[in-house]
Amino acid sequence: MKKIVYLALSHVLLYLALLPFKPAQASAGQIAQHNTSQSTLTYQAFIKQLALSQGKGTFKQAKHFSFLTQPIVSTGSFIVHQESALWQGEQPVFSQLLLTPQAIFRRLNLADTYQKIAQSSDITSVLTTIFTGDINESNWQIEPNISVQNNQQCLAIKPKVDVLKQLFQQVSLCLSLDQENMYQRWIYLTEAKGNKTDIHMSVTATSLSSKEQAALIP
Template identity: 30%
Template sequence: MITLLRSLLCMALMAAAGLAQAFGLDDLSKQLGEPAVIKGPFIQEKHLRALPQPLVSKGEFVLARDHGLLWLLQTPLKQDYRLDAQGIARRDPNGWQTLPGNSAGSQQNRLFFAVLQGDSSGLQRDFDLSLQGDAQHWQLRLTPRSLLLKQVFKQIDIDGGRFVERIQLLETQGDSTVLRMPSSSSAGSLNDTERRDFAQ
């Protein structure tokens, strides 16, 4: 009877240990990097100290693990962006045009890309990362390491579950940006239009 109780106790402790196992950065990277394609709507709010109301923009995004990120702005104006290994491109009537590497917002766009893709190793080069929660509901805080980033960002807070759901960038000057992706979904592959956009 004592042997049975010990066995049951050991099994219970093993199960509890499994449940208590910490959800770490490697787990988060694997979870976010697993889907081949993630897409959905986004709502971005830019809070400026000089304005009483935030500037709101909306659109759709497509994140393809093997290709890059399509950022399709729909309001207040229509403008398409593509972020991939070659850099950032903007679509105009003549097709995709690569933007200069030091263009305004390029660093922020690359950061979004790394976050959405779950590239924790890339983020760790520039930030101290603090993760809380579990696979269903987690919070990740990024605190800048480099002097250059410290001049721009105070901290970046990211919340999510299966996918990234909310990103808040707090800037040192008091402005902030909140990006919400309320209903993202995964897909096994790109559709024909998305494939053409990445191929051009």
């Protein structure tokens, strides 16, 4: 039964794995993308940037299937508050995934009520550690050296437990500074079957209205 639940959550992991990232004011040590004399972020500094206790923004996701020449692209928005997160797909179809400490919920229409799709402390814990930046080393093998790829600083993690190995070969979490010295965020997922998903997320604000916070209650 657990295996079925875990596999059903593959899309939730794909959608929510990137939520760790937090915008920050650029400091001298963080301008590596624009000033090659600066060193890349240390592992500890990178992990610190992953944590996002509150914020909202937009995303663009490209799903690459081996049998298609063009990726399937979707866009939407997200809200994060403490240990809860709302991932809302808007184009080409509407959907909402709501992650709470107790369970994960889904609905395909605002007029519908949320349907619980999982209640597993194990998998919820995995998701929570990912988007809070507190990566559980018992579940993930972490490459401690930050790599630089295409002006992005990236942290690679690989699954260590069977349930995650069924979903992913590797996950790369990446940060880079844009021309306004604001962090842009990407996640690159290589799935177990070889398909790949690229997600670009942009945090637009770290404050939430009462209505936005209420949206995180199922």
